[in-house]
Amino acid sequence: xxxxxxxxxxxxxxxxxxxxxxxxxxxxxxxxxxxxxxxxxxxxxxxxxxxxxxxxxxxxxxxxxxxxxxxxxxxxxxxxxxxxxxxxxxxxxxxxxxxxxxxxxxxxxxxxxxxxxxxxxxxxxxxxxxxxxxxxxxxxxxxxxxxxxxxxxxxxxxxxxxxxxxxxxxxxxxxxxxxxxxxxxxxxxxxxxxxxxxxxxxxxxxxxxxxxxxxxxxxxxxxxx
Ligand code: SAH
Numbered sequence: 764x765x766x767x768x769x770x771x772x773x774x775x776x777x778x779x780x781x782x783x784x785x786x787x788x789x790x791x792x793x794x795x796x797x798x799x800x801x802x803x804x805x806x807x808x809x810x811x812x813x814x815x816x817x818x819x820x821x822x823x824x825x826x827x828x829x830x831x832x833x834x835x836x837x838x839x840x841x842x843x844x845x846x847x848x849x850x851x852x853x854x855x856x857x858x859x860x861x862x863x864x865x866x867x868x869x870x871x872x873x874x875x876x877x878x879x880x881x882x883x884x885x886x887x888x889x890x891x892x893x894x895x896x897x898x899x900x901x902x903x904x905x906x907x908x909x910x911x912x913x914x915x916x917x918x919x920x921x922x923x924x925x926x927x928x929x930x931x932x933x934x935x936x937x938x939x940x941x942x943x944x945x946x947x948x949x950x951x952x953x954x955x956x957x958x959x960x961x962x963x964x965x966x967x968x969x970x971x972x973x974x975x976x977x978x979x980x981x982x983x984x985x986x987x988x
Contacts, residue, residue: 764870767795767870769908772803847872847889862911895907
């Protein structure tokens with residue numbers, strides 16, 4: 764079973780949207796498991812403080828290395844082979860290929876940053892791999908972790924049936940997906956492309972391939988390399 768362990772200051776945010784729809788059904792059916800660990804349990808003093816001011820000055824607060832490490836050490840058993848990820852705008856951008864790799868493995872340990880982020884030494888000391896969900900800055904890693912989990916869970920066996928296993932989805936073959944249509948046949952004067960109603964599967968496949976290439980060229984020429 765795919766096991767997700769989330770280290771966060773806001774465990775109440777989970778499962779959040781992951782508790783609904785496909786991922787929620789899969790969670791209820793035991794296709795995957797979700798565990799949250801509150802980093803604050805290892806905080807210091809009466810207020811269970813987890814952060815402190817940045818060395819060298821500057822705005823904001825930084826999550827302390829010793830406190831995050833204590834939380835990780837208490838929450839991860841020896842011999843746990845799951846990748847340890849830290850959601851971070853500085854990380855390698857998440858791709859569908861990486862999602863596929865993660866979904867094929869035993870699960871993930873995900874650390875959610877807050878404030879300015881976490882002390883660099885815990886990233887090194889606990890071998891955390893920084894992963895970004897895009898070139899913008901969120902207020903915390905929780906929503907980023909949910910994005911990563913949602914992408915993984917839909918690929919688990921029995922979650923989406925044959926839908927997600929298809930090779931035609933966006934990014935799976937290095938292209939964006941072709942456009943979709945469904946009934947009614949005509950809507951506000953716009954007709955479904957004739958070829959899709961022809962029943963000629965070879966032609967349909969060729970048209971879809973051409974459309975996927977056109978969209979990718981127009982919108983994401985970077986994918987074509
Ligand atoms: N000062 C940091 C940003 C901190 S944002 C910097 O400039 O790099 C607070 C937390 O939100 C981060 O620690 C991280 O866990 C999360 N986060 C923000 N943007 C993210 C992104 N694009 N991808 C993944 N996690 C992100």
